Amino acid sequence: MPKSLRQVTTGTKAKIISVTAQGEIGRRLRDMGLSPGTEIEVLGRAPLKDPVSLRLKNYTLTLRNSEADYITVEGLESCNENNS
Amino acid sequence: MKTTAKVWKLEKISKTTIALAGNPNSGKTTLFNAITGARQHVGNYPGITVERKEGSITIKNTRVKLIDLPGTYSLSAYSQEELVARNFLIDEKPDIVVDIVDATMLERHLYLAVQFFELGIPVVLAMNMMDDVKKQGLRIDKQKLSKLLNCPIVETIARTGQGKLELLEVAINEAKDKKKPWVPLKISYGTDIDLALDEMEKIILDHQFMTNRYPARWIALKYLENDSEIIRLGQQDSQVAEQLMVIIENVREHCLKTLNIPPEAIIADYRYGLINSILKQNIIIQEKPRHERIEFTTKLDRFLVNRYLGPVLMVAILYAMFQITFSLGEIPMGWLESFFAWISTSATKLIPEGLLQSLVVSGIIDGVGGVMGFVPLIAIMFLMISFLEDSGYMARVAYMLDRVLRIFGLHGYSAMPFIISGGIAGGCAVPGVMATRTLRSPKEKLATLLTAPFMPCGAKLPVFMLLVAAFFSEYKAQMMFSITLFAWVMALLVAKLVRSTIIRGKSTPFIMELPPYRLPTLRGIYIHTWERTWQYIKKAGTVILAVSILLWAAMTFPSLPEGQVNQFAAERQAISSSIQDNTKRELALLEISNHEGQTALRYSLAGRIGSSLEPLSQLAGFDWRTNIALVGGFAAKEVIVSTFGTAYSLGDVDPESADTLSSRIAVDPSWNKFTALSMIVFVLLYAPCVVTVVAMAKESSWRWAIFATVFNTTIGFGMAVAIYQIGTKLFI
The missing domain is CATH 1.10.287.1770 (Helix Hairpins)
Incomplete structure (x- = not known):
């Protein structure tokens, strides 16, 4: 079921469906590899729950919840190997 | 520069310009340093604050000019760096672009490469971090990729310099072949x-x-x-x-x-x-199951950016950093001090007594020496900061602090300028201000720029130590800690104030990569540290030399009229003949010299300025002597204590060991706890030093730099007056 990236729980994986941001933010998000079909994993959140850190395309990206709102994802089954 | 080709060798030296491009953290600068060694110089683009580096090297009769472009994720002109890189490629048409890609993140890094192909500029791919690829158990089919991308690829390990010569050769060859119009790649976009x-x-x-x-x-x-x-x-x-x-x-x-x-x-x-x-x-x-570095980074991040543990560790790391800086910096600082003291005595011996001696010794040597004495401290601090930056930890600090800083209209990237400026006591606002470059939004940058000089930089510390020792000696540690805390609170509050009034605007997005942790290379750290330290020495050397001479002149001229000088001479004469006891006579003579010194100072231009400011400064409890020191402190905060010493007629006062001066102030009737507090707050907040103002003008504009000078002084004075007035009215 599609949901905002903000709602993805820490330690789970999801797949990007769309990036709705336009203009500069949109361009930046795409520059950083957030394109539809990309798999991401939410690694964690900063002390005040914002920004959020993600793993995608074999690297770690951080962005604020307000930017995460532009990204719609669909949940993937969380991998069972790690994550406490 | 290398001397190449002996005269009789008729081969012509050809020239090639190579631009190094790539994402941030792709190892671009490491590769640049590995190729050029220490032979590069830092050049500025006119009007734009993003620096580019140039280096040159001669290989097989080809003179290669190497340009290290700012790191970019894309050519989309999102940031100034990207625009600089793009315009350089388009306007100066380098013979070839070497695009450095991190082989462990090919998918994202090739995004930039594709944009070079779209532009049509000839490209050679440097596939970097091949050691990491191996560690992750991967193998990359270089031939096939090269064929599919229609672009030569060279494997490199920038850290060790492996592959750099092959890369240069391939690039030079390609550049020779492709001295023809660019051929943009036609991609279908639907x-x-x-x-x-x-x-x-x-x-x-x-x-x-x-x-x-x-x-x-x-x-x-x-x-x-x-x-x-x-x-x-x-x-x-x-x-x-x-x-x-x-x-x-x-x-x-x-x-x-x-x-x-x-x-x-x-x-x-x-x-x-x-x-x-x-x-x-x-x-x-x-090829093999993956492990090692990425896992290492993830594991480390589980602690270092943990929601609860992360902030605690961050404070501990920063605190340790400054502890090390101070305890390690003390030793070479002592050497420099004795060195300048030695020069000072030698100059006193060599130059006959008089104005020239006074100028050289009190003006130039003491002024410049006082500032140069801080070089070791600054260098060690930069070393630490470079280490934190190059290792990847600074990005984590920005990540953890972003939410807090955003409340005050700042950005995660504001954290670094604050810390460098003295966020845990003992930095320097000059590199701090320069570090605001990473901020993309001009408004957030300005707010950071205006407030970073509030931090207790290394030059303000002697003033605090002096006053704390005089009035709050039982609470030394607590007081120093409170001053730092107060600086942060003020910086954040004032940032909030300006961001909700004169530089109002929305916050800019925070989209940042957390690079994998890497052990920084020695060469990288060395170059990084040296560049910043040298900038400090250069600016401090020139500006402070000039200001020291000016200050000296202001405190010397106009000299006392002859009548008064004669009067002091007569007094001296009288004492010499009337008092028999040697020690007593010495004391009495010293008393007269001090008195004469003070009268002369009051008569001088600086003294007159100090006195004329007195009616206003009395509101905050500052008398004319303090005023001279504070005006001098605008040149460099280091000057405050030494000027203070002179003004309190103690002759030479060593800013590092302010004990005697401190006891003198402690018993002076014009001073009390609230005068001291008021002065601490004023010194913390008032106009940044001249060198910082110049740096600010360079990063923003002269208008804003002058604004900061006036604005910060007003805030500092307002706070000082409030503290002094409320304190003295309520508690004394």
């Missing part, structure tokens, strides 16, 4: 966009619309991507621009209606699609 591109390309070619600068199809592509720079430049030929805009509007509307995404998103998706279609052809082969 029917809708392709058709629009064809149509626009025709219009652009027909009208020669900016084609002398850019490839035609590329202009069309940028128009579709809504590239603000290209659209702005296009306005000059408004007729063509309008035609193009009509096409774009149609495409945009169509895309939004049918696919619900704008054309620029479609273009990006097709770029990634192209990259993926190439990478899917068995380019990356997982």
